[in-house]
Amino acid sequence: MKKKIVLAGGGTGGHVFPVLSVAQALIDQNQDLELSYIGQIGGSEKKYVSEARLKSGRTQIKIPFYGITADKLRRYFSWRIFALPFAILTGTSQAYRHLKVIKPDIVFCKGGYVTVPVAFAARLLGIPVILHETDASMGLANRLVSPLATRVAFSFPSPEFLRRDRRGSKFTYTGQPISQKFFKAGYGRKHSHPNLLIFGGSQGAKKINDLIREILPDLLERYHVTHVTGARDYGRMKAASNHRCYEPVGFSTDIDALFRQADLIISRAGGSIFEIAATGKPVVLIPIPNAANNHQAINAEIFAERGAAIVLDETKTSSQDLLKVIVELMRNSKKRAELAGNIKRLAEPRAAENVARLILKELK
Structure with a gap:
């Protein structure tokens, strides 16, 4: 039976493109997989995912997209702050329903506020979560997701958040996944x-x-x-x-x-x-x-x-x-x-491969 992996990340291309690089690396390492993507309804990620040119040999792979409600985690005052709990609750409920239908073996979150409800829903269903952080200082969304994650991968060799966190055993340096092009x-x-x-x-x-x-x-x-x-x-x-x-x-x-x-x-x-x-x-x-x-x-x-x-x-x-x-x-x-x-010297050519290997290892 094929293993199923849900990918999540959104807000900007900076969150989506690395996920697509990981998706290609997963396909290259194990073709017996089913990939799905959960992103924001009306967000740019649906366009990026639909236009992605992923291949298994000569066969083009299309990743199905599932949308949820998500809102930015603001650090400044806005009336939308008061609606945020409802957006997260709605998004978590939608993600929960999607995950129940997809029945993934694992969820990979790259960052962006859309990953928070996805990770919450995965935790409720007992689905392991792998998280990746791009920046040297972990963003708010990933700080919320990190305690729920089985493993946390990161791009910088010695990020600021790793020096503060005592649970270092679940943290792994992989580099930042980017396209081989x-x-x-x-x-x-x-x-x-x-x-x-x-x-x-x-x-x-x-x-x-x-x-x-x-x-x-x-x-x-x-x-x-x-x-x-x-x-x-x-x-x-x-x-x-x-x-x-x-x-x-x-x-x-x-x-x-x-x-x-x-x-x-x-x-x-x-x-x-x-x-x-x-x-x-x-x-x-x-x-x-x-x-x-x-x-x-x-x-x-x-x-x-x-x-x-x-x-x-x-x-x-x-x-x-x-x-x-x-x-x-x-x-x-x-x-x-x-x-x-x-x-x-700061680029890691095998980063997407490293992340894919980490995900596949957790599947076993």
Whole structure:
């Protein structure tokens, strides 16, 4: 009889894409599996899962998607805080019904608020839960799920939360699961000018977009600028310049190709930093200052300590400050090569395989 695994994670592509990488690794290691995905009703994860190109040999694998109600776990005051217990209760009830139908042998949670009701429902049904944490500082959703998990895997070699937790035996370093396409050699499409990539994550970063907009004419005098703006800010940024060296895109499913063609990347410091690490590209990190548990700043600090990134504080960085850093790095190929070499060492090519092996081990 086939073993059944439920995958859960959502909110942004940063939660979903690693799950899909684990799904492919599971298929590669054991083809006698049935995979299902539980995500938020109306969330972006349904689109990502339906478009995933997973394969078993030459056969394309489609993962069925089950939706539940989920709401963000807010750390600031909002009237929606009062509705949160009801959202979690509703989501848990829906997840419970889905799990009763699917009858999985194990549940894998990657993070994001949608995983909380899934983990609660799994615990009620006595289904083991494997959890994976991307960041060096564990997010609120994963902190709620962690006590319910049989095993907890993590991406950073020595994360902050592991040093505080005395139940270290259930914690395992695996690295951050990412698609193998990021590890493939190649240089991508070349331009007549050095290529600067602005990448604010799967949803874009308005503050970074604002900084770039102010210095765009100066940048375009020197570089080809590829700009992943996020869908919501695409129209505004596209209208900022019709220069032939400016290439704004709302979102790209071929972000690995954009990374490979870049001479320098400007990025947030979420899970995408491991994708940048896999391609071995020099990066300037601008962490979100109000990110949950300050996790992006902690991620960036670890990369900076390893000599793997330049880090700028968004609250203290003007557009001219950013321009100065970009110009200095573009002029200094030795420094860029040093950053590229150091960041490459932080990538774990076998991470998805490691997580898949951990899940399969718990199935036995």
